Amino acid sequence: MRSLNTDLGGLRLAIASDTWAPQLNGVTRTLGRLVAEARRRGADVRVFTVHDPACRQGDPDVTAFPSRPFWAYPQLRLSWPGAARLTSLWQGWRPDLVHAATPFGVGLAARAAARALDIPFATSYHTSLSQYAAFYRLGFLTQPGWAFLRWFHNSGLRTWCPTASIARDLEDRGFQRTAVWSRGVDAVAFSPTWRSAAFRREHGVGEGDLLVAYVGRIAREKGIDALMEGMHLAVRARDVSVRLMMVGDGPYEVEARAAAPPSTIFTGTLSGHALSTAFASADVFVFPSLTDTFGNVVLEAMSSGVPVLGADCPVTRELLGKGAGLLFREPSDLAAELVRLARSASERSAMAVRGRLQAETRTWDAVFDGLFGEYLELAGRGAGVRNSFQANEFKAA
Numbered sequence: 001m002r003s004l005n006t007d008l009g010g011l012r013l014a015i016a017s018d019t020w021a022p023q024l025n026g027v028t029r030t031l032g033r034l035v036a037e038a039r040r041r042g043a044d045v046r047v048f049t050v051h052d053p054a055c056r057q058g059d060p061d062v063t064a065f066p067s068r069p070f071w072a073y074p075q076l077r078l079s080w081p082g083a084a085r086l087t088s089l090w091q092g093w094r095p096d097l098v099h100a101a102t103p104f105g106v107g108l109a110a111r112a113a114a115r116a117l118d119i120p121f122a123t124s125y126h127t128s129l130s131q132y133a134a135f136y137r138l139g140f141l142t143q144p145g146w147a148f149l150r151w152f153h154n155s156g157l158r159t160w161c162p163t164a165s166i167a168r169d170l171e172d173r174g175f176q177r178t179a180v181w182s183r184g185v186d187a188v189a190f191s192p193t194w195r196s197a198a199f200r201r202e203h204g205v206g207e208g209d210l211l212v213a214y215v216g217r218i219a220r221e222k223g224i225d226a227l228m229e230g231m232h233l234a235v236r237a238r239d240v241s242v243r244l245m246m247v248g249d250g251p252y253e254v255e256a257r258a259a260a261p262p263s264t265i266f267t268g269t270l271s272g273h274a275l276s277t278a279f280a281s282a283d284v285f286v287f288p289s290l291t292d293t294f295g296n297v298v299l300e301a302m303s304s305g306v307p308v309l310g311a312d313c314p315v316t317r318e319l320l321g322k323g324a325g326l327l328f329r330e331p332s333d334l335a336a337e338l339v340r341l342a343r344s345a346s347e348r349s350a351m352a353v354r355g356r357l358q359a360e361t362r363t364w365d366a367v368f369d370g371l372f373g374e375y376l377e378l379a380g381r382g383a384g385v386r387n388s389f390q391a392n393e394f395k396a397a
Contacts, residue, residue: 006372009042011379014095014119016086016110018078018102020049020062024269025217026296027126030183031101037368038375046093048086048106050078063089065106080105083112095119096379101126103152111155120378123153124160124181125170126293150174157378160371162294165314181371184364185299192305192356194273194280203265209241210342213282213306215275215297216289218250223288223311228259230288230334235261237335240342247278279304283348284341286334287316295319299362302355307348309337324355 015035019027031047038045051064065081086109098114098121100107107123114121153159153175160181161167167178205211212231216222227244234242245265246256257266270278279285285301287310298319301308308325310316316327328334341348 006369011043012096013043013045014098015047016100016106017049018104018106078105081109083109086113087116122156122158163315163318165318166293182367183294183296184362184367185303185359187303187360189276190300190303192280194276196277196281199277199281209243211243211282212284213245214286215247218248218253218256220252221291224252224256226331227288229331231261233335234338237339282306299359303359305352305356307351321358324358
């Protein structure tokens with residue numbers, strides 16, 4: 001049932017993002033669901049983003065600006081549409097609220113256009129860009145990067161963070177007006193009922209094998225090196241059989257294939273029923289990232305009835321709650337836990353039940369009720385937005 005206080009009928013919402021489908025990542029999946037749900041509740045939503053050559057179908061409500069690959073990360077495309085372009089587009093169709101999900105070219109243009117037209121402006125924080133810089137030999141940008149991000153996000157009336165731990169971290173760094181916009185999970189699409197013995201047989205997984213799954217972008221900053229090191233240690237155990245399944249693709253795939261144990265399964269990117277089946281057919285899910293601000297796949301694994309082993313960091317601790325998974329700090333810890341779980345089907349089963357119960361409480365309806373309630377609040381607060389912008393002129397120093 002639709003909540004009356006979050007009915008968005010008549011709200012004109014502009015979403016600005018430097019990443020969009022067909023790019024596949026946590027940001028695009030979350031934003032795609034947001035747009036679909038906001039439209040279902042009656043909002044007029046238009047997306048302003050970068051053009052990806054892989055996208056062949058046009059959507060009249062998606063304006064995609066010419067782009068080029070980012071040299072340090074070719075899967076990320078950059079565009080610089082300019083504030084004048086967005087200002088012109090928005091003068092006829094005047095948004096009630098601008099939500100910028102990224103701080104690059106499109107996000108910066110959205111900030112400037114919202115300022116020029118005195119439209120309420122808010123942001124969401126999805127990616128630890130300063131942490132990513134170290135992985136791509138851009139460490140010299142770390143401190144200026146935080147100054148820039150603080151300037152960009154503090155321009156808005158709200159900065160939505162995916163977890164309370166991320167919100168606290170940003171507040172400690174001088175970010176203002178933070179709030180938690182968490183994530184939900186579809187408990188039907190990700191369910192233990194999708195477990196398939198046929199799937200396991202097709203991929204050569206034996207009845208006694210412990211199938212360990214990784215799902216996500218295969219990128220260095222996702223902790224892939226630690227995962228591979230831990231798996232090599234685990235497969236050496238003599239009394240258990242441990243197999244790794246990598247679901248996804250990314251810029252570090254060649255290196256991952258070279259570093260993986262010989263029995264590793266690489267499925268490529270999966271979606272729909274195939275993804276649901278892959279999740280549920282695993283025995284353990286590993287989340288080795290220390291850089292993610294949320295980790296949608298953790299919830300999807302929990303909902304699929306698969307116990308989680310996650311790298312020990314505040315975000316993962318918050319997601320796992322009580323008893324849904326285990327944490328590791330070193331590859332040797334990961335290997336030891338995998339071997340222990342391979343020997344104890346009862347412990348895996350108990351963790352799976354606890355994870356599924358926790359995931360069932362994280363509904364998308366509840367998540368969007370909270371976010372859309374704030375949308376309506378901010379859309380009615382146009383006055384004073386300009387003062388927020390004027391107080392936040394960026395100074396590189």
